[in-house]
Amino acid sequence: MKMHNPPHPGEVLRELCLKPLGLTVTHAARALGVSRKTLSSILNGRAGVSPEMAVRLSLAFGTSAESWLNQQTQHDLWHVERRRKKLRVARFSAA
Amino acid sequence: MKMHNPPHPGEVLRELCLKPLGLTVTHAARALGVSRKTLSSILNGRAGVSPEMAVRLSLAFGTSAESWLNQQTQHDLWHVERRRKKLRVARFSAA
DNA sequence: TCATCTTGTAACCACATACGTCACACTTGC
């Protein structure tokens, strides 16, 4: 029953991980072992958090990989739910 | 701390949705609005449950789209965790 | 036996995404 656009994980990542530690995108990308572009895309919501990236984040920041993926799931789901009416699907139960 | 390979969502889908209703793959695919191949791939673990498919499943079977995606997340995560040692990532916190 | 249904799967195509490099333009601070 969430009505508002959940923030993409990149936004959370920037606010909760990069900013508190005073990390630049360049430095964080190097530490995570990905390209600056890859991290930038995530931070700006142009790419999602892949399972592998979730594990990288968990290793670097001591957080839970699951939490990053769940955030991504929520975000993805919100976008699909908006067009759920366009999906022609027959119902089997729960009339 | 899960040590065993979590079943792919397709396995669960077949056991908990198709079998109880006596649905054939062909019929279920038609009802879901996807090709028979698409559903078959998921059932046999050759494809994951995409966000859109999760919504289709929730519409058809009255289940939660989130639960399907979470199962998929767990499954994906399990595979990546197995190679987490190969990821060269610097740690910032939680020494 | 023959026809039909169901199923898995391979071949092939379209499209999207994750990721990389290289390059460019912009902003900020020295």
Add this chain to the structure above:
DNA sequence: GCAAGTGTGACGTATGTGGTTACAAGATGA
């Protein structure tokens, strides 16, 4: 001016989802 940091576009590679088509194998019924 110059360097650092940043966003982003072009371009290539790999992978994944999904569609169609077609084939082989098994079950089922006439």
